[in-house]
Amino acid sequence: MLLAGSCALAIGLGTLLAPAASAEAVRGQGGPESHPCSDQFVVPLDPQAWTTDKMVVISPYGTDRISCGSWHGFFYASQTDPQGKVHGLQNPLAAMGLFGSGSGAGYEGGKVYVWQP
Numbered sequence: 270m271l272l273a274g275s276c277a278l279a280i281g282l283g284t285l286l287a288p289a290a291s292a293e294a295v296r297g298q299g300g301p302e303s304h305p306c307s308d309q310f311v312v313p314l315d316p317q318a319w320t321t322d323k324m325v326v327i328s329p330y331g332t333d334r335i336s337c338g339s340w341h342g343f344f345y346a347s348q349t350d351p352q353g354k355v356h357g358l359q360n361p362l363a364a365m366g367l368f369g370s371g372s373g374a375g376y377e378g379g380k381v382y383v384w385q386p
Contacts (some may be wrong), residue, residue: 280345303347305339310335310346310382326358346382358382 276373310326311318318325326332326348336351346358362379 303336303345305335306311306337306346307332307335323380325381326384327381328356328358330384348384355386359385 279375288327309324310332311321312331313325313327317323322345325371326346328348330348330350335346336349337344337346347355348358349355360379360382362381
């Protein structure tokens with residue numbers, strides 16, 4: 270009887286002291302995350318396009334609403350159009366297999382990204 274009471278007490282305390290489960294994902298563990306990064310891009314005719322580390326985007330929407338992220342060392346970028354549809358921005362050199370997509374700043378494989386319909 271004493272053993273059963275001790276087990277019940279241990280289970281009760283374990284339930285009370287256990288950390289609460291959270292529906293919120295821990296940052297960086299649930300999959301690829303993206304963040305706004307329009308400030309890292311310029312259009313081809315911008316004077317900064319070829320004299321800075323900024324990436325160049327060829328898109329009908331300019332540098333508006335661009336998001337970037339990385340997943341297991343691969344950089345990706347996308348752009349949301351005015352209707353809310355997300356379009357990939359593809360690095361042609363990485364797509365041809367000439368360079369990796371890079372990581373960090375994302376332009377190691379070439380700094381030009383092309384809008385995909």
